[in-house]
Amino acid sequence: MRADAQRNRDHLLAVAGTIVVEEGVDVSMRDIARRAGVGLATLLRHFPTREALLEALLRTSFEELTARASALEASDAAREALVSWVRECVAWTTEYRGATELMAAAIDEPGSALHASCVTLRAAGARLLVRAQAAGEARGDLDGDDLFALIAMLAWAGDQPALAPRAEHLFDVVASAVLTGAGGR
Structure with missing residues (x-):
């Protein structure tokens, strides 16, 4: 070019x-x-198309979040790595209003311009989840699809004016439900 x-x-x-x-x-x-x-x-x-523009716009952020997951994965604190990464994903997704719906639709639509980026992002989160599960620090009945859905749910709540004041509390509730062991998060 x-x-x-x-x-x-x-x-x-x-x-x-x-x-x-x-x-x-x-x-x-x-x-x-x-x-x-x-x-x-x-x-x-x-x-x-709008989707092509959004894919180009969001791809860089997805790549950054994927790289961040890899960096956190290299740390020795599986629980903290998982919570930090999910928190960063939720914050980013909330910043781009409406991205949650696009991501949720794209993950199951191979023809979507956003599909590959969403799949890569979901895989990065799944690795952190599996690592926390292997350390006995996260529920074993969750998978990467569940984690991706929880991120979307938390971001959606943060994007709703009536729920935004409760977003941090809701994050803590969900994190304590995902994590195992003393202290939840």
């Missing part, structure tokens, strides 16, 4: 990221183009 085309693409992603945080994933492509100072055709040349 030419340097100027890459700069345009990067600029579009930066603007889209800001708008998605402010307004949610349902913001119109036309609004993104307008705020980026380009025509709709320019945006569509780089990202022919």
Whole structure:
């Protein structure tokens, strides 16, 4: 890709990221183009669909969360690694309003542009969960699908104005239900 085309693409992603945080994933492509100072055709040349734009936007964050899971996995505290990573995923997902629904739909839809990134993210969390289970620090009847669903559930709750004040408490309740041993979390 030419340097100027890459700069345009990067600029579009930066603007889209800001708008998605402010307004949610349902913001119109036309609004993104307008705020980026380009025509709709320019945006569509780089990202022919909303899903393609969101996949490009979210992929970087998914890669960062996956790398973070790997770093935590290398630590010797399985319980803390799992809780830290889930907390970071919930915080990130809540920041991108509406991403929870996209991720939940994409995980089971191989044709989705977000599918591969979601599967990779789920696998990273599953490794942390399995590690905590092997250490006797997490329930054995949960799997990566359950963990992904719990993250989506907690992020959804944090995204609801009426529930947001209770989000931290709800996180603690869910964490104590997932973890075993003294002290829950």
